[in-house]
Amino acid sequence: MNEMVTIPKAEYDRLRAAADDLADIALYEAAKADIAAGRDELIPAAFADRLIDGESPVRVFRELRGLTQSALSRSSGVNRVQIADIEAGRSAGSVETMRKLAIALNVTIDDLV
Template sequence: MNDMVTIPRGEYERLRAAAEDLADIQAANQVKADLAAGKEELIPLEFADRLIDGESPVRVYRALRGLTQAALAEKAGVNRVTVAELETGRKQGSAQTLKKIADALGVTVDDLI
């Protein structure tokens, strides 16, 4: 069945804008719920700027968590030199190493690469 309704363009635009507003509200509510549940976190501007500027994500997240290289290495079960080499870009790190470091920092591997 092909039911059609004709409405003035102004009414259509108003309904479309209301639907977009509702979608925005639902998205914002989901972000708030994810933050409250610990599924997402807010990153302070200082650290976000460092990531945007291209600084090593391992170094930025380590600093955000208040860890030294040695503390991160111990928590992740890797060598401190490995952490230093990842932070300076001398090494890329294996998938296994990046997973250990990501878990220790409470982030995803995607956040580190």
């Protein structure tokens, strides 16, 4: 079982690059399958940029879903003022509050915190 093969470094590097490319293709195909099956979604770049820039995820996902604070309040059972405070950064919201908002926005709690 101690068999060895010696190949030129250039060939080794080419094989490693091909393996990396194959892994990237597999991840891409898995992501496409998740989107097609409804397990994941595409987020427009403008909304993704807002998240990256540190804007409140609750606000970004609420606006992505086309909801007002009042509509999100009704669908989540969370007080509208509480939502406004979370979006403005004046409150972090309890775990239970974030769970309710995540369910109403159809995202995970991780997406919101």
